[in-house]
Amino acid sequence: MSEVATRPAPNLLSNGWIKTGLILIGVVLAAIVGAQLDSSGTLHKVLIDPFQQMVSAPDLLVQTVWEGLVSGVLYALIALGFVLIFKASGVFNFAQGIMVVFAALTLVGLHEKGVPAFLAVILTLGVMFLLALTIERVVLRPLVNQPDIILFMATFGITYFLIGFGEAVFGGNPKQMITSELYLPKGAIDAKILGGFVSFQKIDIAAAIIASIMIAALAVFFQYTRIGRALRAVADSHKAALSVGISLNQIWVIVWFTAGIVALITGIMWGARSDVSFALEIVALKALPVLILGGFTSIPGAIVGGLIIGIGEKLGEFYWGPLIGGGIESWLAYFIALGFLLFRPQGLFGDKIIERI
Amino acid sequence: MNAEPMNLTGTPIPAKKGEILLSVENVSLRFGGVKAISGVSFDIRKGEVRAIIGPNGAGKTSMLNCINGFYHPQEGQITYKGVRRARMKPHQAAAAGIARTFQNVALFKGMSTLDNIMTGRTLKMRRGFFWQALRQGPAMAEEIEHRKVVEDIIDFLQIEHIRKLPVGKLPYGLQKRVELGRALAMEPELLLLDEPMAGMNLEEKEDMCRFILDVNNQFGTTIALIEHDMGVVMDLSDRVVVLEYGRKIADGTPDEVKQDQKVIDAYLGVAH
Amino acid sequence: MFYREAGQYKSTYAADMAVFPLRQDRIGIAVILAIAFIGIPMIGNDFFIATVMIPFLVFSLAAIGLNILTGYTGLISLGTAAFMGVGAYACYKLTTFFPGVNIIVLILISGLFSAAIGVLFGLPSLRIKGFYLAVATLAAQFFLQWAFVRVPWLFNYNASGAIEVPLRSLFGIPITGASASAETRYFVCLGLVVVLTWFASNLVHGRLGRSWMAVRDMDIAAELMGIKLLNAKLLAFAVSSFYAGVAGAMMIFLWYGGGEAADVFNIRLSFNILFMVIIGGLGSLIGSFFGAAFIASLPTILKFGLPALGVPLSGAAAEHVTFMLVGALIIIFLIVEPHGLARLWQITKQKLRTWPFPY
Numbered sequence: 012m013s014e015v016a017t018r019p020a021p022n023l024l025s026n027g028w029i030k031t032g033l034i035l036i037g038v039v040l041a042a043i044v045g046a047q048l049d050s051s052g053t054l055h056k057v058l059i060d061p062f063q064q065m066v067s068a069p070d071l072l073v074q075t076v077w078e079g080l081v082s083g084v085l086y087a088l089i090a091l092g093f094v095l096i097f098k099a100s101g102v103f104n105f106a107q108g109i110m111v112v113f114a115a116l117t118l119v120g121l122h123e124k125g126v127p128a129f130l131a132v133i134l135t136l137g138v139m140f141l142l143a144l145t146i147e148r149v150v151l152r153p154l155v156n157q158p159d160i161i162l163f164m165a166t167f168g169i170t171y172f173l174i175g176f177g178e179a180v181f182g183g184n185p186k187q188m189i190t191s192e193l194y195l196p197k198g199a200i201d202a203k204i205l206g207g208f209v210s211f212q213k214i215d216i217a218a219a220i221i222a223s224i225m226i227a228a229l230a231v232f233f234q235y236t237r238i239g240r241a242l243r244a245v246a247d248s249h250k251a252a253l254s255v256g257i258s259l260n261q262i263w264v265i266v267w268f269t270a271g272i273v274a275l276i277t278g279i280m281w282g283a284r285s286d287v288s289f290a291l292e293i294v295a296l297k298a299l300p301v302l303i304l305g306g307f308t309s310i311p312g313a314i315v316g317g318l319i320i321g322i323g324e325k326l327g328e329f330y331w332g333p334l335i336g337g338g339i340e341s342w343l344a345y346f347i348a349l350g351f352l353l354f355r356p357q358g359l360f361g362d363k364i365i366e367r368i
Numbered sequence: 369m370n371a372e373p374m375n376l377t378g379t380p381i382p383a384k385k386g387e388i389l390l391s392v393e394n395v396s397l398r399f400g401g402v403k404a405i406s407g408v409s410f411d412i413r414k415g416e417v418r419a420i421i422g423p424n425g426a427g428k429t430s431m432l433n434c435i436n437g438f439y440h441p442q443e444g445q446i447t448y449k450g451v452r453r454a455r456m457k458p459h460q461a462a463a464a465g466i467a468r469t470f471q472n473v474a475l476f477k478g479m480s481t482l483d484n485i486m487t488g489r490t491l492k493m494r495r496g497f498f499w500q501a502l503r504q505g506p507a508m509a510e511e512i513e514h515r516k517v518v519e520d521i522i523d524f525l526q527i528e529h530i531r532k533l534p535v536g537k538l539p540y541g542l543q544k545r546v547e548l549g550r551a552l553a554m555e556p557e558l559l560l561l562d563e564p565m566a567g568m569n570l571e572e573k574e575d576m577c578r579f580i581l582d583v584n585n586q587f588g589t590t591i592a593l594i595e596h597d598m599g600v601v602m603d604l605s606d607r608v609v610v611l612e613y614g615r616k617i618a619d620g621t622p623d624e625v626k627q628d629q630k631v632i633d634a635y636l637g638v639a640h
Numbered sequence: 641m642f643y644r645e646a647g648q649y650k651s652t653y654a655a656d657m658a659v660f661p662l663r664q665d666r667i668g669i670a671v672i673l674a675i676a677f678i679g680i681p682m683i684g685n686d687f688f689i690a691t692v693m694i695p696f697l698v699f700s701l702a703a704i705g706l707n708i709l710t711g712y713t714g715l716i717s718l719g720t721a722a723f724m725g726v727g728a729y730a731c732y733k734l735t736t737f738f739p740g741v742n743i744i745v746l747i748l749i750s751g752l753f754s755a756a757i758g759v760l761f762g763l764p765s766l767r768i769k770g771f772y773l774a775v776a777t778l779a780a781q782f783f784l785q786w787a788f789v790r791v792p793w794l795f796n797y798n799a800s801g802a803i804e805v806p807l808r809s810l811f812g813i814p815i816t817g818a819s820a821s822a823e824t825r826y827f828v829c830l831g832l833v834v835v836l837t838w839f840a841s842n843l844v845h846g847r848l849g850r851s852w853m854a855v856r857d858m859d860i861a862a863e864l865m866g867i868k869l870l871n872a873k874l875l876a877f878a879v880s881s882f883y884a885g886v887a888g889a890m891m892i893f894l895w896y897g898g899g900e901a902a903d904v905f906n907i908r909l910s911f912n913i914l915f916m917v918i919i920g921g922l923g924s925l926i927g928s929f930f931g932a933a934f935i936a937s938l939p940t941i942l943k944f945g946l947p948a949l950g951v952p953l954s955g956a957a958a959e960h961v962t963f964m965l966v967g968a969l970i971i972i973f974l975i976v977e978p979h980g981l982a983r984l985w986q987i988t989k990q991k992l993r994t995w996p997f998p999y
Contacts, residue, residue, distance in 0.1 A: 103771050149971070150971055150975075153975040154974060154975060154978070157974075157978050158978075159770070159771075160716065160918070160922075161918075161974055161978045163771070164914075164915070164918045164970065164974060165970070165971050165974050167911060167914075167915065167967075167970060168966075168967045168968065168969075168970035168971035168974070169967065169971070170967065171963050171964070171966050171967030171970065172963070172964050172967030172968055172971075173967070174963050174967075175959075175960045175961065175962065175963025175964030175965075175966075175967060176960075176963075176964055178956075178959075178960045178963070179957065179960035179961070179964065183956070293907065296778065296907070299774075299775045299778060300775060300778075302775070303772055303775050307771070335790070336790040336791075337790075338786060338789075338790060339786065341782045341785070341786050342779060342782035342783040342785075342786055345775065345776070345778050345779030345782060345783070346779055346783070348775065348779075349764060349775075349776050349779050352764065352767065352768050352772060352776070353764060353767055353768075356767050356768050356772070436864055438860070438863075438864065457863075458863040458864045459863055459864075459866045459867065459868050461864070462864060462865055462866030463866055467864075467865075468864060470861065474858045474860065474861040475857075475858065475861070476853060476854045476856075476857035476858055476861070476862070477857050477858070478853060478856065478857050478923065479850070479853050479854070479857065483850055483853070486850055487850045487851070487854050487862075487865060487867075488865060490847060490850065490851055490854075490865060490866055490867055491865075491866040493847045495847070497848070497875075500842065500843055500846045500847060500848050501839045501842050501843055502839075502842060503842035503843075503845065503846055507846060508654060508657075511653075511657060511846065511847075512652075512653045512654055512657070515653045515657065516653070519653075550865070554865065554866070
């Protein structure tokens with residue numbers, strides 16, 4: 012989004028990195044001084060104790076980081092769906108989270124009705140394609156050239172519709188993901204690391220690998236195919252793309268379908284770790300801080316942002332959460348993103364944008 | 369309106385050689401590695417019409433942006449009314465009496481012509497939140513007082529008929545006029561006009577020239593003007609500064625500048 | 641034929657700058673107020689007043705608040721419900737500390753607390769814009785919702801974590817608490833909404849409203865005209881959160897009559913209020929009322945209306961269909977009129993001016 016802008020300024024303090032560095036130094040200094048002043052008080056608990064814990068029990072630290080990494084991958088996958096659609100159609104697709112649920116529900120629901128697992132996957136892909144086609148026809152096409160916020164609201168409409176539709180067809184109860192039928196590994200590997208045991212769920216490892224493969228495939232698709240080139244053209248300028256004969260409608264269907272595929276894979280991975288239920292809708296909102304970190308249009312940004320958010324919130328919850336009553340996972344991600352944004356409004360990978368007039 | 373024939377062409381009126389209102393010294397502005405302006409100096413005298421010309425990308429708009437505090441140049445100084453300001457914020461510039469119009473019309477599209485021009489009075493309005501919430505008594509009196517001023521401006525620019533229309537729907541020429549009105553509502557001492565006649569037909573241009581001259585004559589407003597139409601520039605302005613690739617290549621009266629070999633080269637290209 | 645400005649000459653600027661310059665409009669407003677203050681209490685039964693009218697008023701107020709922020713100043717917020725929650729909890733604490741003070745005064749004061757919190761979360765709006773800001777307001781939503789559950793001081797350390805609404809009365813008539821009648825609560829809500837709407841209308845028609853709209857339409861130009869962006873934005877956050885806070889306090893004290901408030905002020909409520917603003921019309925106060933009426937009444941209409949039309953629906957299925965219909969209607973509305981119900985209303989008025997001979 013080119014709305015975020017900074018102006019060129021000569022003094023050092025307005026350089027984000029230098030300011031961040033100075034503030035970090037200040038925080039560390041304050042921490043040391045504070046710790047000297049009250050070694051048993053709150054400051055100690057907030058600033059020293061967690062780090063001591065990390066050092067004294069590194070296996071726990073590794074475990075926490077790994078947990079964070081895994082949820083980060085899932086955030087990144089949802090964010091990826093957002094980015095794909097935002098780049099190509101400028102739509103801030105709020106429905107990505109519900110698309111994940113919907114895809115997973117369709118897959119499980121079809122399997123429950125007796126469809127073999129892999130046929131169910133193919134059928135689900137078909138459903139996602141139909142969804143993409145319908146959204147393009149019914150929502151995007153009539154709303155072309157409307158302001159961003161209108162399209163954003165329209166995806167709310169899609170969200171509500173899909174929630175109602177999904178519950179009406181498949182029921183609202185949580186379901187089990189068909190993990191073994193899809194030959195996804197189960198169980199855990201216990202590895203001896205740093206004097207303790209760290210447990211890696213096999214499904215998490217599989218998730219990380221599959222996610223990497225998918226991202227690589229997407230990168231190749233964007234870089235080397237004709238459609239990929241058209242997609243990048245559309246992302247740059249709708250009008251210019253139209254003027255060289257690229258069909259926006261076709262591109263939108265493809266992009267929403269791609270986002271649907273990403274949603275299905277995310278849904279499978281997520282469902283394998285917990286239930287397939289609509290509770291995921293709220294969790295999917297976590298993709299928003301990820302997007303802030305990574306920038307709305309950057310795929311590597313979505314991935315790195317997802318990992319930062321995932322790890323950051325797990326570490327925060329585990330080491331600092333108990334100090335203020337726990338459960339801080341529900342908002343920590345937003346604060347991480349917000350704090351970050353104050354120093355770098357254009358996101359991790361965004362260019363510094365110069366405001367023009 | 370001012371029915372007198374224009375007497376400004378050619379020879380500058382002695383009264384215009386007033387004191388220096390704004391001076392730009394050695395200003396350089398960079399965007400990352402790109403130099404938009406390098407070491408430009410010039411001044412604007414009280415009461416004159418000062419044109420800034422140059423080919424596209426010469427740094428004219430960036431210069432205006434520096435003057436009203438939107439960009440902060442890395443080097444050099446800008447002195448306004450004898451006060452040097454290192455990092456002036458745009459609203460401070462506005463408070464100090466610098467108003468401007470924009471190259472691409474920057475009106476408040478969702479508001480009516482009247483509201484747009486009324487916005488120009490914001491700095492002159494004093495009543496606080498409490499009275500605003502009541503919109504009675506002093507707040508209403510203030511509103512009416514400023515409405516009168518705004519109506520004078522609407523009169524002056526002959527845009528009575530579009531008073532209540534949303535500006536987003538107006539034709540381009542009228543939008544430019546409303547924008548001028550909005551700037552005038554600030555009662556500026558220095559008015560920066562960024563291509564006020566771009567995209568206009570001949571008739572609209574003539575109207576706009578009249579308005580600019582009238583503003584200069586009647587209100588004594590100092591005007592800095594960016595314009596591509598050489599005829600307009602030569603007729604309107606008292607002095608001209610020419611920029612090319614962020615550097616100043618000429619400065620002087622229209623006649624001097626017209627004769628300047630560097631300017632001719634810049635506009636017509638040099639045979640190699 | 642009946643709706644024309646012909647013959648109505650304005651000889652002063654004050655008359656021209658009135659919110660309703662047309663005589664017919666003024667009559668219309670008087671009629672609506674008469675219906676609201678006299679008609680509805682006379683013909684409506686308690687059920688109608690308690691389940692339709694009071695929620696409508698509460699949502700209208702919240703929607704006006706959000707409209708000031710989103711519609712007038714152009715800042716998207718997804719945290720309205722949390723700011724409403726701040727109002728509700730602030731009011732609860734205030735009733736505990738100052739049992740002697742009139743509850744209506746306390747409801748208004750609790751809006752100030754909400755305004756302060758709103759300003760705090762509005763601070764990032766100087767640096768970030770658009771959807772980025774929407775995410776920043778999500779931080780407010782989730783953090784405050786967390787605080788409502790995890791900070792027991794807010795609900796006076798009671799075991800259930802619920803807000804208990806005490807009995808408070810005005811001139812001997814109970815306004816809040818179990819013994820307050822639906823009609824009394826309705827009158828209190830209506831009074832607050834009318835007065836606050838009038839204030840909002842005054843604000844948006846004056847200097848501050850113009851500054852907000854200038855920031856919305858072209859923030860750079862606004863800054864160059866001398867409007868301080870941070871001040872304008874923070875003021876919008878403050879006023880908007882004030883309205884949300886009052887609406888939240890009204891919601892718990894005059895509508896729900898207590899309960900587990902933390903669940904009420906969830907993200908879905910935030911979205912619903914945003915819907916009201918968008919469907920009603922961004923930057924239109926009357927649109928806020930339309931939007932609130934539409935979104936707040938839609939589930940009720942579907943719940944009771946569909947069976948009446950002969951469409952048999954069980955409880956769960958009805959809920960699913962409601963969701964689908966709300967979703968579909970949102971999309972249809974956006975396609976038919978992206979500028980909301982307020983624009984439809986304007987078009988109707990335009991047509992009415994030339995009716996019955998539009999040539």
